[in-house]
Amino acid sequence: xxxxxxxxxxxxxxxxxxxxxxxxxxxxxxxxxxxxxxxxxxxxxxxxxxxxxxxxxxxxxxxxxxxxxxxxxxxxxxxxxxxxxxxxxxxxxxxxxxxxxxxxxxxxxxxxxxxxxxxxxxxxxxxxxxxxxxxxxxxxxxxxxxxxxxxxxxxxxxxxxxxxxxxxxxxxxxxxxxxxxxxxxxxxxxxxxxxxxxxxxxxxxxxxxxxxxxxxxxxxxxxxxxxxxxxxxxxxxxxxxxxxxxxxxxxxxxxxxxxxxxxxxxxxxxxxxxxxxxxxxxxxxxxxxxxxxxxxxxxxxxxxxxxxxx
Amino acid sequence: xxxxxxxxxxxxxxxxxxxxxxxxxxxxxxxxxxxxxxxxxxxxxxxxxxxxxxxxxxxxxxxxxxxxxxxxxxxxxxxxxxxxxxxxxxxxxxxxxxxxxxxxxxxxxxxxxxxxxxxxxxxxxxxxxxxxxxxxxxxxxxxxxxxxxxxxxxxxxxxxxxxxxxxxxxxxxxxxxxxxxxxxxxxxxxxxxxxxxxxxxxxxxxxxxxxxxxxxxxxxxxxxxxxxxxxxxxxxxxxxxxxxxxxxxxxxxxxxxxxxxxxxxxxxxxxxxxxxxxxxxxxxxxxxxxxxxxxxxxxxxxxxxxxxxxxxxxxxxxxxxxxxxxxxxxxxxxxxxxxxxxxxxxxxxxxxxxxxxxxxxxxxxxxxxxxxxxxxxxxxxxxxxxxxxxxxxxxxxxxxxxxxxxxxxxxxxxxxxxxxxxxxxxxxxxxxxxxxxxxxxxxxxxxxxxxxxxxxxxxxxxxxxxxxxxxxxxxxxxxxxxxxxxxxxxxxxxxxxxxxxxxxxxxxxxxxxxxxxxxxxxxxxxxxxxxxxxxxxxxxxxxxxxxxxxxxxxxxxxxxxxxxxxxxxxxxxxxxxxxxxxxxxxxxxxxxxxxxxxxxxxxxxxxxxxxxxxxxxxxxxxxxxxxxxxxxxxxxxxxxxxxxxxxxxxxxxxxxxxxxxx
Numbered sequence: 001x002x003x004x005x006x007x008x009x010x011x012x013x014x015x016x017x018x019x020x021x022x023x024x025x026x027x028x029x030x031x032x033x034x035x036x037x038x039x040x041x042x043x044x045x046x047x048x049x050x051x052x053x054x055x056x057x058x059x060x061x062x063x064x065x066x067x068x069x070x071x072x073x074x075x076x077x078x079x080x081x082x083x084x085x086x087x088x089x090x091x092x093x094x095x096x097x098x099x100x101x102x103x104x105x106x107x108x109x110x111x112x113x114x115x116x117x118x119x120x121x122x123x124x125x126x127x128x129x130x131x132x133x134x135x136x137x138x139x140x141x142x143x144x145x146x147x148x149x150x151x152x153x154x155x156x157x158x159x160x161x162x163x164x165x166x167x168x169x170x171x172x173x174x175x176x177x178x179x180x181x182x183x184x185x186x187x188x189x190x191x192x193x194x195x196x197x198x199x200x201x202x203x204x205x206x207x208x209x210x211x212x213x214x215x216x217x218x219x220x221x222x223x224x225x226x227x228x229x230x231x232x233x234x235x236x237x238x239x240x241x242x243x244x245x246x247x248x249x250x251x252x253x254x255x256x257x258x259x260x261x262x263x264x265x266x267x268x269x270x271x272x273x274x275x276x277x278x279x280x281x282x283x284x285x286x287x288x289x290x291x292x293x294x295x296x297x298x299x300x301x302x303x304x305x306x307x308x309x310x
Numbered sequence: 311x312x313x314x315x316x317x318x319x320x321x322x323x324x325x326x327x328x329x330x331x332x333x334x335x336x337x338x339x340x341x342x343x344x345x346x347x348x349x350x351x352x353x354x355x356x357x358x359x360x361x362x363x364x365x366x367x368x369x370x371x372x373x374x375x376x377x378x379x380x381x382x383x384x385x386x387x388x389x390x391x392x393x394x395x396x397x398x399x400x401x402x403x404x405x406x407x408x409x410x411x412x413x414x415x416x417x418x419x420x421x422x423x424x425x426x427x428x429x430x431x432x433x434x435x436x437x438x439x440x441x442x443x444x445x446x447x448x449x450x451x452x453x454x455x456x457x458x459x460x461x462x463x464x465x466x467x468x469x470x471x472x473x474x475x476x477x478x479x480x481x482x483x484x485x486x487x488x489x490x491x492x493x494x495x496x497x498x499x500x501x502x503x504x505x506x507x508x509x510x511x512x513x514x515x516x517x518x519x520x521x522x523x524x525x526x527x528x529x530x531x532x533x534x535x536x537x538x539x540x541x542x543x544x545x546x547x548x549x550x551x552x553x554x555x556x557x558x559x560x561x562x563x564x565x566x567x568x569x570x571x572x573x574x575x576x577x578x579x580x581x582x583x584x585x586x587x588x589x590x591x592x593x594x595x596x597x598x599x600x601x602x603x604x605x606x607x608x609x610x611x612x613x614x615x616x617x618x619x620x621x622x623x624x625x626x627x628x629x630x631x632x633x634x635x636x637x638x639x640x641x642x643x644x645x646x647x648x649x650x651x652x653x654x655x656x657x658x659x660x661x662x663x664x665x666x667x668x669x670x671x672x673x674x675x676x677x678x679x680x681x682x683x684x685x686x687x688x689x690x691x692x693x694x695x696x697x698x699x700x701x702x703x704x705x706x707x708x709x710x711x712x713x714x715x716x717x718x719x720x721x722x723x724x725x726x727x728x729x730x731x732x733x734x735x736x737x738x739x740x741x742x743x744x745x746x747x748x749x750x751x752x753x754x755x756x757x758x759x760x761x762x763x764x765x766x767x768x769x770x771x772x773x774x775x776x777x778x779x780x781x782x783x784x785x786x787x788x789x790x791x792x793x794x795x796x797x798x799x800x801x802x803x804x805x806x807x808x809x810x811x812x813x814x815x816x817x818x819x820x821x822x823x824x825x826x827x828x829x830x831x832x833x834x835x836x837x838x839x840x841x842x843x844x845x846x847x848x849x850x851x852x853x854x855x856x857x858x859x860x861x862x863x864x865x866x867x868x869x870x871x872x873x874x875x876x877x878x879x880x881x882x883x884x885x886x887x888x889x890x891x892x893x894x895x896x897x898x899x900x901x902x903x904x905x906x907x908x909x910x911x912x913x914x915x916x917x918x919x920x921x922x923x924x925x926x927x928x929x930x931x932x933x934x935x936x937x938x939x940x941x942x943x944x945x946x947x948x949x950x951x952x953x954x955x956x957x958x959x960x961x962x963x964x965x966x967x968x969x970x971x972x
Contacts, residue, residue: 072947090685091946094480097830099946101702105685116817119763119831126701196431196492198500234498234618236366252424263500264369268362 045158046110046129050092050103053114054080055136056153059288060112061085063154063162069106071095078251080284082294103127112153131156135288138206138229143215143292150289166289173293177300178216184303187276188221189213190238190245194256197263202233203248208285212295218303230285235265244276245269246302251282278302322582322593329600336607337375341367373499377564378606378621379599380508381497382571384557386579386598387519389572390590391554394526395547402573403558406551407467409569410475411442412562413493417475432507432563439559442467447551449964466960469901473956476826477949494809495568495622497606504564511560518553519591526550527587568622571602601625623809657914664920667927671711674931678707678938683945705837706829709895710937710951711930712840714902717892718929719851721903722910722922723885726858727878734904735889739799741898743774744890745825746803749810752817763824771890774799778886803898827897827952829937836894843891844926847884851922854881858918897952902929905959932959 050069051057054076060067061083069092070076073085090106093099098120103111104127111130113121115137124130133156135149136142147167154163191203191213202222203209207229210220221243222233238245247256256279260266271277280302283295344367345353354372357364385403392401403409415438419427427434450463499505525546561568575598576590582597584590602625609624657663679700680691691699720735735741747770748763756762778795807825810818857877860867869875889903896902910924936955941948 093946093948097480097828097948097950099941099948100830101682101699102685102946104698104702123831198496198498235500236362236370239362252421255425258425258429264365265362265500268359268365270360273360 046108046156048106048108049110049112049157050098050106050108050128051112052092052098052117052124053095053112054284055287055291056112056114056133057085058083058284058290059133059135059150059153059166060157062166062288062290063150063157063159065157065159067112068108069103071098079282080287080291081282083290098124100124100127110156136208136286136291138227140206140225142206142208142211142229146289146292170289170293170296173296174212174215177296180300180304181216181218184218186219187242187244188219188240189303190221190240190243190271191248191280192233192238192245193248193250193253194259195232196259197266199232199234200238200260201230202238203230203285205229208287208292209248209283209295212292212299216296216299218299235260235263235269238269238271241270243271244278244307245271246299247277247279248283249279249281275307278305278307322579322584322589322597325578325582326593326596326600329597329604333600333604333607336611337371337603340371344371369501370499373502373505374497374606375603376505377499377508378497378603380505380512381561381565381568382575382602383595383599384508384512384515384561385568385572385602386575386594387515387591388554388557388561389598390576390594391519391526391550391557392572393576394587395529395550395554397529402570403554403561406446406464406555406558407442407471408439408555408558409562409567410468410471411445412436412439412559413567414438414471414475415441416492417478421478435563436559439555439562442471443555443559447548463964466964469904469956470960473826473901473953476822477953480822480826480950481947492566493622494620495566495625496618496620497565497568498610498618508560508564512557515553515557516595518549522546522550522553523588523591566622568602568625570625571598574625575601620809623806655914656916660915660917660920660924663913663915664923664927667924667931671927671931671934674934674938675707675711678710678934679703682938682942701834705832705834706937707934708837708841709829709832710933712837712844713892713895714906714929714931714933714955715844715926716840716847716888716929717896717903717933718906718910718925719848719922720885720888720892721905721929722907722925723851723854723858723881723888724903725907726862726918726921727881727885734901735885735892736796736800736898736901736903739778739796739803740771740774740886740889741893742800742803743777744768744771744893745898746770746799746806747773748824749806749821752821753810767894768890771886771893775883775886775890778882825897825952826950827895827955828940828948828950829895830948832895840891840895847888847891848922848926851884852919854884855918855922857881858922896933897950901952901956901959902932906932 047065049060049065049067051060051067052071054071057067057070057076058080066086067089069090070085071092071094073089073091076085090102092103092106096117098117100123103124108128111124111128113124113130113132115132115134117124117132121130121132133149133153135146135153137145137149139145147170150166151160151163154160154166191209192200194200203220204222205214205220205225206227210225210229213220221238221240224231249256253259257277266272280295280298283298284291287294341347341350344363350367353364353368357368359365388403389401392403392406412435415434416427416431419434423434446464446467449467529546529550558572576594578601579590579594579597582593584593602621605624606621609619609621612619612624680696681688682691682699683689689695717735724735744767747766750770751762751766756766777799807821810821854877857873858881860871860873861878861881892903906929907921907925909928910921913924915921915924932955933951936958937951939949939958940951940954943949943954
């Protein structure tokens, strides 16, 4: 492993990447990084990561790292969809209820958490340095904040260039989506998941989906921003007559229209009568930049497809 | 004692008008806002299918008012039947597990059969309700359909269903919003399906109840008299219970959980002077109808974000102060059936039993500390490995041990104090009160470190306790009133939780986990303090031993042998303190506090000190075992101990119940 003594003139990060690339060719990445960080004096970017939030998991994966431990990885794949988690990542328990003993046994050199895990942070810090990142935080500047937090995360992981790349990829996806939407008729859009035949969850201002919608120059038909970015709303309140509705497919709701079809109010809504309904595939609604990118693409897909009545 | 019909009648009429008039006014106001009165008939007959205002009037507003009244009347009638048959003023539709059975069915369908739920919610809920009801009958069946046994079986099914549903929500956190929206009792309608479903069923139930009225009136009398009159008590009870369970199931499947109406409406009707069952049968349903209608009219005007306040929440918010207001008048009518520890055969060698319990406790302790799965499978930890794991394990094991002991101690005191088999620390509402303070802290975005949480819980518990004391200060203390107050607080707590989680707030999940009694965040300082406090409290409780022996005999007897009313207050204080400490760690689901004392007395530990010691050992062992099982059963997922203790203890409890033939 002579690569470890990097040539003079390269920055520490560069040398780290050389090491990482070479080591990755020889051994599974986690093991190689672990060996590398134990070497005194070597670059100490954390590499055995336990990541306790799905939005963070997808961001870490998109930054080119594979965590050693993640809560409910099976559910992660169903909800976040991309980037996929490779097999063999250890399940560290439920979201909001990580298994401390198991995490300790995994011997991570850093734990990534969200501010929502605040009660567990002091306990987690006993195992390894624990850093909260808010790659998803409902607010009006959600995307800007997500980019900032992603950059901070990348710095923490010692891969700042990857953050720039991820941002770039996101911006490109947004540009492509915008170009595809150039011919969109400009109707305001409801983003809704059905709850039953009376209520839908409407995605509002402060949320991730609304942020993408607005950034693409589209108009959210639901005007009131909820502090958490979504709100349960009675069907009769979807009164924006000229709107179009996008129903969000979820892992537990393969046919989002089925719950609504028998409601008289749903049938009375003008955009339903005129058949302005489309379906968008599952996106993690509290995810990071990868979710934002995914949603932009799927939104463009949905809005360039033909309308379909239910 | 009874008010004369001539005087009572106007009082009941006034009560009804007081509830119905404001509801009617608000309803009228909404109707006129949508369309002028002259257009109403036309709209009802032939609405413009594309005019939202006309559809709202015809298919939302009208059916909503009607279903509010129907559900209110149905729940009130069901509550009346339960209370009469089980001879327990605390019985309500939820007591027999019917509502929670429906809730569990809906919860399971939400996660495992969403398509089925979309097409047939009523059928799913009814299946759950009927299954739970039948299960209660099977478990609680005896020759005479003993009220006590049925209520206990119902309570156990109730708590178990609630625990499973909470566990489901914890494991499938992404889709709890819709579930809780339903659970919080939302009356908003989309067409006339719900009304059409409920109306014929309600009238069938009215008819059946009318036929049962005479035998049910006699049931209120002593068992011996009923038998002497040649009635088959079992058959009349069974018929009445079937009607009541079916009614509850219909309501729950149509609109979700609406608590408190079934408890409040019959109670209010009785307080307004309806003493005879026939009068109650005539007045309780309309009072319930008006109560729920008014509650819904008021609630639908209160917005929480984009969401209306659900009726189930509102009934509690109206009902709680109403009941508290009327409680002082209950002192003569609220005597509870007595079913103390004294009925169980006394063990011949109590010390041997206690020693065995202690050994079992130690065994559980050792397993909980050192035996668990890890990345490399199951292992007995020892040496350096144990040393590394100990900082995680000892606080939670110690916390479980002391919280279990304290909750069991509290339950023991409360059951002895009241002689009511329903009594448990949870019934006092002290744990729930603490949790309400905790929710307040969450909503105010106060820092969430464990010490602060503890502080909020304790403050809330103490405040609830002070409220209980204040209310009971106004007139001679009655065990029934105390328990009713506790149930009121618990109901308010449950709906606030459902509302909070249902709003989709991500903090709702944090709250769910706190409620379910997870030990994983217990800190060393708290665990150590609790570990010291447990034996100290036990020793101080020994001073109360004489009173504990006398109180189950009832206050008059106790007074006759020189026990002052102040002694009850002191016992109650001790129970509240134990509850607060236990809830700090185990959450407000104090099934331990209900079960452990029963188990101890079923083992023959009936003398006060033995009973207390046995219950505390039993509680400690139960909660430690629950915490351990919760850690290992679904490794690496952790099932909270509060939920496990329910699943663990209920079959054992039911088996004991059956063997003892309570």
